[in-house]
Amino acid sequence: MPAKRKSSSRSLTMHLVSPNRPEAQRLDPDIRRQQILEAAISYFAEAGFAGQTRELSKRIGVTQSLLYRYYPSKQDLIEAVFDAVFLKPWDPKWTKALRDRSKPLRERLIVFYSDYAQTAYRPEWIRIYMHAGLAGMGLNRNYLQIVRRRLLHVMCRELRAGLFGDHPALRGSAVTGRELEMIWNLHGSMFYWAVRKNIFSSAETSDFDLRTADAVDLFLAGALALYPKLFKALQDQKSRRGQTPEVQSR
Structure with a gap:
């Protein structure tokens, strides 16, 4: 049983990052943007700003390319986090x-x-x-x-x-x-x-x-x-x- 769970986990990880799979469940763009932002706030609070967007995208369950569609660079995402946490x-x-x-x-x-x-x-x-x-x-x-x-x-x-x-x-x-x-x-x-x-x-x-x-x-x-x-x-x-x-x- 442990071996099967490990295999299942590995398959899930491969599925999340596979370039050939459909890009996550389709959501309204505003909802998706907010989902990414809220996940980024939680992630950077935990890992600091040295944390990688690759890991963040895995946590959300989307591809890195989808993340960058909403936030073109890591700096753009960081600035959005600052705006949401400190300024707004x-x-x-x-x-x-x-x-x-x-x-x-x-x-x-x-x-x-x-x-x-x-x-x-x-x-x-x-x-x-x-x-x-x-x-x-x-x-x-x-x-x-x-x-x-x-x-x-x-x-x-x-x-x-x-x-x-x-x-x-x-x-x-x-x-x-x-x-x-x-x-x-x-x-x-x-x-x-x-x-x-x-x-x-x-x-x-x-x-x-x-x-x-x-x-x-x-x-x-x-x-x-x-x-x-x-x-x-x-x-x-x-x-x-x-x-x-x-x-x-x-």
């Missing part, structure tokens, strides 16, 4: 909600991370993101730029307004690199929670809502301690800019 799920309401000053800043941050986690902290999202980072892919860096521009800068502005209002040191000042690093500390800690949960399968990951509230509280307490130092640095910077060239050269 992006919700503009996140930024709008972060800017809603009718609600306390703490509440806005907690609600944001609760919503963001539904999109970003899923196993395939985390694994694909990590694989892309290890591979040094530009698409990964593009996503970081989106996060920085649409989320972190907004958080910095709202943090300033929520904690210090129209403080003279902050008036007219661009967001500083030090402020962005402070926000990255919060954002990175939330991301690492998802890494421990989805990659390391850590049993220590606490309830997400409690973890989020704790992280936001620690962040806000840290911001209150750090900003007085930032105020002094910004005021000194403004003073230097206000000096005449003759004074600056002394």
Whole structure:
């Protein structure tokens, strides 16, 4: 019996890749494209981007030529995966909600991370993101730029307004690199929670809502301690800019 099963498995594999067989079951082109895309998301999340389209086509049960009919190159498929996993799920309401000053800043941050986690902290999202980072892919860096521009800068502005209002040191000042690093500390800690949960399968990951509230509280307490130092640095910077060239050269 084991020998027969092995032979059957070998015959099935030969059938899947045989150039003479009819090309898989006919499906509506949109359905087939989505089938390939969903399989690619699962495959790259597991194998990384070094995975071969030949293996992917076997998993789907189609020929490689059929796969390339929908995605002409592996790079086209990778870009479609990035679009489906990272870009299309992006919700503009996140930024709008972060800017809603009718609600306390703490509440806005907690609600944001609760919503963001539904999109970003899923196993395939985390694994694909990590694989892309290890591979040094530009698409990964593009996503970081989106996060920085649409989320972190907004958080910095709202943090300033929520904690210090129209403080003279902050008036007219661009967001500083030090402020962005402070926000990255919060954002990175939330991301690492998802890494421990989805990659390391850590049993220590606490309830997400409690973890989020704790992280936001620690962040806000840290911001209150750090900003007085930032105020002094910004005021000194403004003073230097206000000096005449003759004074600056002394």
